[in-house]
Amino acid sequence: MxxxxxxxxxxxxxxxxxxxxxxxxxxxxxxxxxxxxxxxxxxxxxxxxxxxxxxxxxxxxxxxxxxxxxxxxxxxxxxxxxxxxxxxxxxxxxxxxxxxxxxxxxxxxYIQTGTPLSGFWPAFGRGLAKLHRQSNDQFGLDHANFIGRLPQSNGAHDDWPGFYTHERLLPQGKMAYEQTLLDLKDMQYLERLCKQLGDLYPTEPPALIHGDLWSGNYLVHTNGQAVLIDPSVAYSHREMDLAMTRLFGGFPEEFYRAYQESYPLDSGWEDRLPLGQLYYLLVHLNMFGTSYLPSVKRILKQF
CATH class of the missing domain: 3.30.200.20 (Phosphorylase Kinase; domain 1)
Structure with a gap:
């Protein structure tokens, strides 16, 4: 001027x-x-x-x-x-x-960040539950995206087992197999698990999820609100976000309590978290190597 x-x-x-x-x-x-x-x-x-x-x-x-x-x-x-x-x-x-x-x-x-104040975690849990109520006719998305630097397909499926099998687990499993990170026996375990998903997961409507919700992908605004960054969105099973929050240390218990009060999960959800974590562990295996292999093998043999 x-x-x-x-x-x-x-x-x-x-x-x-x-x-x-x-x-x-x-x-x-x-x-x-x-x-x-x-x-x-x-x-x-x-x-x-x-x-x-x-x-x-x-x-x-x-x-x-x-x-x-x-x-x-x-x-x-x-x-x-x-x-x-x-x-x-x-x-x-x-x-x-x-x-x-x-x-x-x-x-x-640019987000000016602060530290969590009293009430931050319950508010975050309620907010995520409300976000997960955003639904769609099918699982998937109208475009492919990425998880980290890896391509993530989001083809439409009428049910969660089909989506999780063909858009998440098998593509990452095949990538790991082609890199000789998984062997033939591991792939047989993975295919066996995929056939069980309909019995292991309760029926849920598709939910809009963040898709990569670990502690590095939220911020605390100076006004006390949670800020979500680095998404990998899809209309997916809402337990996927919760599984990722627990993969690398977890959020405080009050976060999960507030989520449950706002949008209750079916019984056994905590036992199912390793199923959701398997996808993210396969991604990390493909991106960062064999340090994630024991966790992948443990889950493959657990179910």
Whole structure:
């Protein structure tokens, strides 16, 4: 604005390539004045950027061959969650997603984070239960997406056992077998388990789930609300989200109590959690290697 002193840029732009910087500035209509690295998870680089008027934004950058479709799918997932999320849960605003030279970037609202206050976990549990009441005629989604950096198919199925078998367990199992992470006996156990899913799971309507709900994929807003990030959405079985929350340490018990009070689960849900965890363990096996193999084998033999 004429007559107003603008801050002098003072940043190390090696944190962002020139092409990414130029595209972000074009999207925001302002110059970047500060860039700093922040945690972006296992597969992306991430930056906190500040523009001339003082606003801050969060950007993820990835140079992998699937970076742009991966970020496009994430943006669609965020928009789905945003349109369905209850008052207890916040979803970051999506701003832009573009290819940029050999990379791609995803530009989002920056969330100022705080620490959980009294009542955070019950509110989070109630909010997730309300989100799970968003349903669909079939299990699946109208597009494929990703779980981590791996493709995730979401073909439509009328029942949960069919969806879980053909869109989740067998694709990851076959990927692990092709990488010699699973052997033929493991695949026989997996196929046997898939045939039992109709007896092991109670009938449930499809639920809109986050799809990758571990402790690294939620934030605590400074206003005390839960913020969901990095989704891998689908209309799925709602126990999948709960299974993932328990895979790497679990959430406090008050979260699960509040969920149960809001949207009770069928009896035996805790005994079924390993069934849901199997998918995520297969994903981790395919992404990170054999340290996850004992847990996979244990569940395959458990049912």
């Amino acid at each position: 004429a007559g107003v002193d603008q801050p002098e840029p003072d940043l190390d732009l090696y944190y962002l390539s020139e092409v990414v910087t130029n595209k972000i500035e074009a999207q925001l209509g302002q110059s970047l004045i500060e860039v700093s690295p922040v945690s972006g998870g296992d597969i992306n680089d991430a930056r906190l950027i500040t523009v001339q008027d003082g606003q801050q934004f969060f950007v993820k950058i990835n140079e992998g061959p699937q970076a742009y479709p991966m970020f496009q799918a994430e943006a669609r997932g965020l928009e789905m969650l945003r349109s369905a999320a209850p008052a207890e849960i916040l979803i970051p605003d999506f701003i832009a997603c573009e290819p940029a030279g050999e990379a791609a970037f995803l530009l989002l609202e």
